[in-house]
Amino acid sequence: MTGSTERRFNHPMKKMPKLAVWKFTSCDGCQLSLLDCEDELLLLAEQIDIAYFMEASSRQIDGPYDLSIVEGSITTTDEAERIQQIRQQSQILITIGACASSGGIQALRNFADVKEFTSLIYAKPEYIATLKTSSAISDHVQVDFVLQGCPINKTQLLEVLSAYLNQRKPQIPAHSVCMECKLRGNICVMVAHGTPCMGPVTHAGCGAICPAYNRGCYGCFGPKENPNSASLSHWWQTELGSDKATLLENFRNMNAAAPAFATQSLKFIEADHEKK
Amino acid sequence: MKARSATSFILPSDKLNSLIHSLQQAGYQVVGPVIVDQAIIYDQIKSADDLPQGWTDEQEAGRYRLKRRQDAAYFGFNVGPNSWKKYLQLPRRQVWQAHKTADGIEIEPVNAAITPLAFLGVRSCELHAIAIQDRVFLSGEYHNEDYKQRRQSIFTVAVNCTQAAATCFCTSMNTGPAVSLPCDLEITEIINDNEHYFLLRSGSEKGQLILQQLPVTPATSAHQQQEKTAINQAEKQMSVGPRVFDSSDLQALLYRNYENPLWSDIAQRCLSCANCTMVCPTCFCSSVEDTTDLSGDHAERWEQWDSCFTADFSYIHGGSVRPDTRSRYRQWMTHKLATWHEQFNTSGCVGCGRCIAWCPVGIDITEEIVRFQESDTP
Numbered sequence A: 001m002t003g004s005t006e007r008r009f010n011h012p013m014k015k016m017p018k019l020a021v022w023k024f025t026s027c028d029g030c031q032l033s034l035l036d037c038e039d040e041l042l043l044l045a046e047q048i049d050i051a052y053f054m055e056a057s058s059r060q061i062d063g064p065y066d067l068s069i070v071e072g073s074i075t076t077t078d079e080a081e082r083i084q085q086i087r088q089q090s091q092i093l094i095t096i097g098a099c100a101s102s103g104g105i106q107a108l109r110n111f112a113d114v115k116e117f118t119s120l121i122y123a124k125p126e127y128i129a130t131l132k133t134s135s136a137i138s139d140h141v142q143v144d145f146v147l148q149g150c151p152i153n154k155t156q157l158l159e160v161l162s163a164y165l166n167q168r169k170p171q172i173p174a175h176s177v178c179m180e181c182k183l184r185g186n187i188c189v190m191v192a193h194g195t196p197c198m199g200p201v202t203h204a205g206c207g208a209i210c211p212a213y214n215r216g217c218y219g220c221f222g223p224k225e226n227p228n229s230a231s232l233s234h235w236w237q238t239e240l241g242s243d244k245a246t247l248l249e250n251f252r253n254m255n256a257a258a259p260a261f262a263t264q265s266l267k268f269i270e271a272d273h274e275k276k
Numbered sequence B: 001m002k003a004r005s006a007t008s009f010i011l012p013s014d015k016l017n018s019l020i021h022s023l024q025q026a027g028y029q030v031v032g033p034v035i036v037d038q039a040i041i042y043d044q045i046k047s048a049d050d051l052p053q054g055w056t057d058e059q060e061a062g063r064y065r066l067k068r069r070q071d072a073a074y075f076g077f078n079v080g081p082n083s084w085k086k087y088l089q090l091p092r093r094q095v096w097q098a099h100k101t102a103d104g105i106e107i108e109p110v111n112a113a114i115t116p117l118a119f120l121g122v123r124s125c126e127l128h129a130i131a132i133q134d135r136v137f138l139s140g141e142y143h144n145e146d147y148k149q150r151r152q153s154i155f156t157v158a159v160n161c162t163q164a165a166a167t168c169f170c171t172s173m174n175t176g177p178a179v180s181l182p183c184d185l186e187i188t189e190i191i192n193d194n195e196h197y198f199l200l201r202s203g204s205e206k207g208q209l210i211l212q213q214l215p216v217t218p219a220t221s222a223h224q225q226q227e228k229t230a231i232n233q234a235e236k237q238m239s240v241g242p243r244v245f246d247s248s249d250l251q252a253l254l255y256r257n258y259e260n261p262l263w264s265d266i267a268q269r270c271l272s273c274a275n276c277t278m279v280c281p282t283c284f285c286s287s288v289e290d291t292t293d294l295s296g297d298h299a300e301r302w303e304q305w306d307s308c309f310t311a312d313f314s315y316i317h318g319g320s321v322r323p324d325t326r327s328r329y330r331q332w333m334t335h336k337l338a339t340w341h342e343q344f345n346t347s348g349c350v351g352c353g354r355c356i357a358w359c360p361v362g363i364d365i366t367e368e369i370v371r372f373q374e375s376d377t378p
Ligand code: SF4
Pocket: A177, A178, A179, A181, A182, A186, A187, A188, A189, A190, A191, A197, A198, A199, A200, A208, A211, A216, A217, B275, B360
């Protein structure tokens, strides 16, 4: 899904919709953002029946569910099956975080040989049953709303939930971090300090935290709509003198497998091979 | 340069605080240039010590650096990432809030208290930018009340530019470097071998009242000559180089070139990041966002700066009218330089150069204009 414009909730609404929160391959950080909502969590519990949320309670009510929130990426055959079952039981399915939206940091394996990794790390690599790639939930099932971020911003999560409960469009703009940067009054670290910054290709949502502390954005919210990674990295190389390591560490982190970033990082590798 | 009829006065540079204090005494909060995170922005000024004395800004496409000056000039730089619009059309503000009541909903407008502000160090291009925003928000049938309230209470201390940044092109847009629109006080900073002083002129009754309180002496014709020479220097800096072009026919030029392949070439470089519109002192677009809380009993409407570089900006039922960067950049440039004339009878560009310096990949509106002129077949 591209652009917040396409995303709108208009489902039939029940008195107490049933919510389930699911975990796949992930660090739990995004689910923690939900737990971190403390005060609002009580309000939420008045509006929604939290039927399945292992991180918060051992209570497990069977599906179907009105709303499923999914964290994590698909890295095993079991997970690939489980997400199908969850989709079948869920009227609306929302994914949260970089793992679910693009495969997460564990998608670095997509650029390498996973067998080699397992043989280096595990004493008995034959016990490891894992897929060659880590993939986004939307590669497997239809997703109704993608909330990006690593971790997600809890205010944005509450906005999505409020929008769901009130059957309206979530106010989650898909534009650049630069817009948040300027609205916040930050000084541009790229222009004024010469620091490489991913803000111009990165999805807004964090409130431009890194530039506010004089650091370049490293793209943890993943690509914005209509990103131009090629032009940005060209400028870094020609005007800021960025080396391959800088380019790779920015385009290959928690959103490495997002197409707009992956295509670009593969180009760096290709260019490097050509040089050799 | 316009004729200077009003009487000029001299204020020694070490008495600059008297101006700031008089404005404060008159009930204004003084805002002006200060250094934050290696850039000169506009913020609150308590005394002349807060000003970026002895600093200048070196600017190029996609690049801005502060440098030490050889002298102790207070206004020896040009424009930075901020413009005065941040005080007149707030980047973000709440418009109203609403509550569910027993018999419907109740809407309460949110009216923030407005502090009268004195803008210290408004450049000529910036006076033009404010005048352009005035046309947008205050003329015609619909007014922006919040803008109106804020605008009414400001005091402007304009500064003549005696140097230009490499990104400045006010001479091409006929908006500077000499102050050419009304302001409350007009000042010129003069530094030579043995003197450092300000030339002052009042431009309004409010300005006259402040001027009367300052420890000034009448200016001689020699002082006025020095002023002229200083402003000419800025003009001369802009008379050569890539940013000199004829702006008289831009409207027809752009309309003729709607399908020029140059737009696609720019789109290869443009990030559609919106920085150019955020820093532009005339860009006036905003969006309103309505949100509810979890219970749905409380709702809020917020207004914030928006940009034609986003997909949401041109969204109508079924999709975005400008889905790609090519159409977004074309909208931006054509609005600034062409359709703005039809809408508001003026150009939407004052030649301040902010969009050039603060574009993260250094896309230069003047360079692109010249490329259109060169590839144009009328
Ligand atoms: S600091 Fe980064 S996010 Fe902020 S405006 Fe500059 S490039 Fe954009």
